[in-house]
Amino acid sequence: MSRAILIVGAGVAGLGIGWRLAQAGAKVTILERGAPASGATFAAAGMLAATAEMAAAPESEIAFAAQSRSLWPGFAAELEAASGIAIDYRQNGALMLQPSPPAELPPGTVWLDGTAAQSRAPMLADGCGAIWAPDEAQVDSRALGRALAAAFTRAGGSLRTGVTVTALEPRAAVTDTGRLEADGVILAAGAWCGQIADVPLTPVKGQMIALQPPPGVALPEPVIWGNGVYLVPRDDRILVGATVEQAGFDTTPTPQARDDLRARAEAVIPRLKDWTLVEHWAGLRPHSPDGLPLLGPLASGVFVAGGQYRNGILFAPAIADHMRDLVLGRAAVIPAFDPRRFT
Ligand SMILES: Cc1cc2nc3c(=O)[nH]c(=O)nc-3n(C[C@H](O)[C@H](O)[C@H](O)COP(=O)(O)OP(=O)(O)OC[C@H]3O[C@@H](n4cnc5c(N)ncnc54)[C@H](O)[C@@H]3O)c2cc1C
Structure with a gap:
């Protein structure tokens, strides 16, 4: 039975x-x-x-x-x-931006200088190198x-x-x-x-925003981590996340989080200032x-x-x-x- x-x-x-x-x-x-x-x-x-x-x-x-x-x-x-x-399972890799190479690279990754990082994501701001993790997916x-x-x-x-x-x-x-x-x-x-x-x-609140490019502007290929945010290309938009907040079971999106996520993302990719905010949401992560x-x-x-x-x-x-x-x-x-x- x-x-x-x-x-x-x-x-x-x-x-x-x-x-x-x-x-x-x-x-x-x-x-x-x-x-x-x-x-x-x-x-x-x-x-x-x-x-x-x-x-x-x-x-x-x-x-x-x-x-x-x-x-x-x-x-x-x-x-x-x-x-x-x-x-839409995709293995497009991830760039983890940081000013200088780490003492030890994570397994399966390589270090890229600023120019090499920009060849993977041409819109990146000048200057920052990155750990390139080709196995990362979404x-x-x-x-x-x-x-x-x-x-x-x-x-x-x-x-x-x-x-x-x-x-x-x-x-x-x-x-x-x-x-x-x-x-x-x-x-x-x-x-x-x-x-x-x-x-x-217990719940840990996370807020995210989505930005859409002007017509004809392509999304970056990989996921990009830097400046306290991550940027995830998805469909016709880029997702920017995420806050980490102790707010009980509240899932209200706040203007402060929206503006902070956007400012952080624009420091990573300056051209995002011309992109349109199309969504802002929050969810609760289960934390032990x-x-x-x-x-x-x-x-x-x-x-x-x-x-x-x-x-x-x-x-x-x-x-x-x-x-x-x-x-x-x-x-x-x-x-x-x-x-x-x-x-
Ligand atoms: C902003 C944000 C970004 C994230 N990004 C990532 C990421 O990029 N990669 C990753 O791996 N993870 C990510 N996470 C974490 C991931 O989303 C969670 O770990 C995962 O979704 C938890 O799944 P779950 O099924 O346990 O919970 P949930 O998806 O929350 O599902 C729980 C379900 O239980 C139901 N429920 C609750 N109480 C009751 C009840 N009393 N009776 C009946 N039903 C009930 C709810 O309605 C809900 O549908 C992110 C989370 C957040 C908030």
Whole structure:
């Protein structure tokens, strides 16, 4: 008999895990209070920054990031085929601007002087060299959310929106419309996990803006990091992010953040002053006390997949596989990510 699994939250984590479990024959229901992939997954820049985001990370997270990064090409192709939705996975590399070469270059990168950096992104301001990371990639995280929802339901999963989960019990979820039982429950409610269960996950607000070029002006090819911002070419615009704010569950975009992001981006690419601001938004990253994910059991029949912080899109394929294997009893918990380390 197939196992019945409830997942709380239809972000990249819940949808990815649900898709993998449904493929493995489980009877999966995702409970989502709003629209699918409308939380941090919608807000994300979509970078798969296994180099740029891992500069100060512990070994456990670097290894997980590298593993997930290596899964991405196959995951993207499989997801597009399963959903019929393009997610714009691209390996265009990243330039990490800095005034002088680091003492030690990250693996797989090279140092470019200012002229060489400008040959990769001709609009860059004069003078600054960069670490060139050719393996960095990106994906359209909004399309990713739509594709995962489609692939999940096509694999036989049930997606129930408009359902708010208020508490978890062993093998059950308490919702605003009643109590639902299952063989296992997975909490994947992003920054809101701590409102539902006793997990130390808190929201960290991130604001972003999107700028559109004048007609005929091309976007830079790579992702560019510098001056406290990153610039991500996407469709017909460049995304600029992101603030890191302790603001509770507030997701209001502020004029100060908009102007600061724009000023920082214009110092990196002066010609952005002629580009048009077309969008400004905010989202909440799920953050744990040690900055590492929580992936594993909380109690009998209750699991959590949270705390991905700035890397939930990058980690998505590895989290989906790992949580499937944990729930089906085929894998052991990764000690550094064990949710019980805080109890
Ligand atoms: C501005 C910004 C930029 C980012 N850029 C990147 C990036 O470039 N690369 C990267 O890898 N990561 C990035 N991230 C991080 C990434 O977006 C997150 O780590 C990831 O999306 C978390 O996914 P999730 O599924 O856990 O949470 P979410 O996507 O937030 O999904 C959680 C879901 O749970 C639902 N939910 C909450 N409470 C309840 C409840 N009580 N009952 C039912 N449903 C509930 C919510 O409605 C939501 O749909 C960025 C984040 C932000 C904010």
